[in-house]
Amino acid sequence: MTPRQSSIQVDAPNTSDLTIWLRQRAFEAAGSGMVITDATRPDHPIIDVNPAFERITGHRREDVLGQNCRMLQSHRTDRATIAEIRSAIAARREVNVTLLNQRRDGSSFWNELRIAPLFNDAGALTHFVGIQTDVTARKLAEARTRFLAQASDQLGLSLDYRSALVSTATLAVPLIGDIFLVHLLDRQGRIGRVAAQFADLPPGVRDAVLAAWSGEAGDDHGAARAIRTGLSGFVPSVGDGGPPSLTRDDRSFRRVTGARLRSTLSVPLIARRRILGALTLATTSQSDRDLDTLDLVLMEDLARRAALAIDNAQLFAEAQAAVRARDQFLSIAAHELRTPVSSIKGYAQMLLRAQRKGTITPERIRRSLETIDNSTDRLTLLTSDLLDVSRIRLGHLPLRPAEIDLAAKVRSVVARYLESAGGAHRIDVAIPPGAYRVVADSDRIDQVLTNLFENAAKYSPGRDRIEVTLRRSDDELRLEVRDEGIGLPPGGETGIFAPFERAANAVEHNLPGLGLGLYICRGILERHGGRIWAESDGEGRGTAFIVTLPTAGNGPDLTT
Structure with a gap:
């Protein structure tokens, strides 16, 4: 490949042609994006960029020449970072920042940027050079790691797992996606939504989305499918088609918000081979990225931790309920057993007194024995019920x-x-x-x-x-x-x-x-x-x- 002619006139009388050629080739071959602006002209227009800049930003060299680097900024770019850059340029000093920039197609990328001033031999400022590295993957990895750590803290803080799941949903949006939903199964096997978080949706629109996004048990995607099959479901690009129920949810979401679903994934919550529910993460057309396999790995890791937290909380609640049931049983059983025992004791004592006094009669004996017999039947029934409860709990109920x-x-x-x-x-x-x-x-x-x-x-x-x-x-x-x-x-x-x-x-x-x-x-x-x-x-x-x-x-x- 023949190197492109640089717009910079290098004033180096003692430098050989070979050195100039090598510097030009290094500029062209660098893996980091490089942009050079003219500091002697108003608004510091771009006078050259290298191929890596074109690859990272999506802008062609001929389209950016004469423009200011502000073209890479968007409403999502941090204002304080922009102010720091302007201050450094005004002071003619080097600056190193990381900021969110925008590509030609409107998508965002994290730019690790170093801006350095260039001076001529007389010490006059002539140019600025910007060296940029796309660190989006690293920033996403850091965001995933940070989110997983914070979510784990939330899940481990309390046995109130429902509140912890709501907090997790709040952490997830917009850090790792635009939509985060949590569905759990109740004791009757019905799917219920316990948390829902949306990016940039006012309350009224959010409620309309939740109403339109039905999440029916028979759906062939999302939480319903993950719960039914116990398998993760991943649609990297909704626009490429998908299950009918996903298309329905996409239409509903677009009708209410004006945006479209972009990518979505759902993972089951499984503990001790029991499916407890599912987590759903999605991005929309208001976002600038699709979910990828790393997001799937992250969500499956989070699902394991969340399922463990839910299961532990449920086990603790069941243990507490068992203690309460035991105490309640002891109270009720003591009361229920006391009545027939007291009856047996009372009539036995009455017969003994009558026998000592010589006043016992056949009729009194008959009535007393009938009462004792009935009380004994009641005790037998209570004992039988308690044995059946034990057999049922242990799964050892015999049948013929x-x-x-x-x-x-x-x-x-x-x-x-x-x-x-x-x-x-x-x-x-x-x-x-x-x-x-x-x-x-x-x-x-x-x-x-x-x-x-x-x-x-x-x-x-x-x-x-x-x-x-x-x-x-x-x-x-x-x-x-x-x-x-x-x-x-x-x-x-x-x-x-x-x-x-x-x-x-x-x-x-x-x-x-x-x-x-x-x-x-x-x-x-x-x-x-x-x-x-x-x-x-x-x-x-x-x-x-x-x-x-x-x-x-x-x-x-x-x-x-």
């Missing part, structure tokens, strides 16, 4: 599976319950004709049905009607037990299935119970591949318990 007719089992348990209840409640049973065969442990299903009927009666004081319906739906059977009782307060539908937990209004009505029955029902049904949940329109409006079981041939292997 056989094919049974669930419709016949429901009718049998209803008849037995009505006989023992003495007509206190009316149970209306609706079972359309059909096959209701399931593979199940007959005794355990009997236990579930009995518990549900007793629950419906206990929580329906003063009401006499209980509705029981059974029907088949595809490959499962659906049983519903509905009462007209005290109902459930808002949000009470899930807590009642936890061990030792009871609805607040049940406690307020002074209704007895350990809070174990529904937990045991759930454990038995899940062991059979079934489900149970509660529905209520509110306090005083009754409750429905819905049970599903797979039909014979469609359930899990119960022999293992």
